[in-house]
Amino acid sequence: MCKSVDLHQAVLAKNDERALVLRDFLDQRGTLAVNLMSSPGSGKTALLEVLLTEGTASGMTSAAVTADLATENDATRLARSGAPVQQILTDGLCHLEAGMLHRRLQGWLPENTDVLWVENVGNLVCPASYDLGETLRIVLFSVTEGEDKPLKYPTAFGLAHLIVVTKSDIAQAVGFEEDAFLDHVEQVNPEVPIHFTSARSGQGVGSLLARVRRYRAGEAVHRPVLAGAHAHLLHHRHEAADPADSQPRAALDGTAS
Template identity: 65%
Template sequence: MCRSADVKQAVLAKNDDLARVLREDLTRQGVTVVNLLSSPGSGKTELLGRVLARAVARGVPAAALTADLATENDARRLARSGAPVRQVLTDGLCHLEARQLRGHVEGWLPEGTAVLFVENVGNLVCPASYDLGETLRIVLMAVTEGEDKPLKYPTAFGSAHLVVTTKTDLAGPAGFDEDAFRANVRRVNPGVEIVRTCARTGDGVDTVLERALAARHGVPPHRPPLAPRPHDHGHSHDDDAHGHGDPDGHAHDDAHGHRHDGVHGHTRDEAHGHPDAHPHEGPREHPHPAPAPAPAPAS
């Protein structure tokens, strides 16, 4: 057990070092990374599509990298916005890591990009512990998921710079208790801003984009730790999520990460090399050229 915890700590420490360097490099290039975390089915792809379309309409140079286990469906949907989009297929890996993001943006990210939105794998456990070099971490939750979600996933919600509720048009039929939800968010992340959105009506879309742009200048001032550690089992408090761990505390690795950029060349990702790594293919990249802007369909 101790060996396993030590390995996880080493993996996360290495990721933090890479994330710090990546953040510094991208900041020098004028790029702000926004990391989007949520459960599957929260509606974050639809909302992100709307945000990208608004950015294109306003002349904001934004791009998106979307991660999924198997399909390229999300990239095709996001590309309708007119923004540059790249799909990353993780082949079963439940989260993105800083080394993967670095490999995906090198040679692809358009020059002059101001904001890079990263749609992480649908999962509120593993992704919460991996800093991607982001400046802004947004945790999203559909009102249909229940107001106690922040208490079930305190690591994710506790590390958020911004919390976004989606599908708010369904709050009434779902019996969503917004007051209870906000109280639960405050328990794990006091002071974090909560934004209500609805991709169908467009509510909150401009606000999300504005927060992403503001992050380029050090706003919001609310800056919780980016990656609370699932293996830190110190003292805990009711109003402090940082002493809680992820239920699983998984640390995964790509032992043989091949990248496919639409050509026959392969780039081998660096493996962590820890003893409990399971060899499998790493993320595959598929760039999607931006078509002429078209409205995204309502969900």
């Protein structure tokens, strides 16, 4: 178990080194990097397509990199915005790493890019532990996902600089309890800014782009600190914390699971 922990820490340390190099590379170009993370089906690609289209129309030079385990469907879709787009296929890896992103940007990223949008693999566990050299880390949450998502994934939500709620136009129809969601966010990431958006109606897109522009102009981003009991969850684990944790748990009726 110790060797597994040491190896994981070494992998994260190497990624952090590469993230520093990438952050310097982007800073020298004046490019704001935005790391977008969410569960599958949150509407991340749909919202990003609108952000790219409206951002370009308003004079904000943008580019996007999208990561998936397989297929180039998202890159094809995002290219409809007219912005430069690249696809990274992780070949089964559950997250994007700084080295993978840096290699893809070399010789491709246009010199005048104001904002680089990075659509991470659809996953709220593994990507949360990997710094991509981003300036702004956004976690997206759909109103259809359940208000307790921040408590279930405290690392992802707890390390976010900004939280974006998607599909807000159907919030009432699906019975979304906004107050409960906001309370759960406050427990893991106090005072983090939250934007409510809809890719279909355009709700909140303009204000989100305006905030991104302010960040690129030098406005300080929210600096999260994992709150209280969740602080130990900074990095996810692939091994059991205790050997007993890897054993089958008893079912509610007392029989073996």
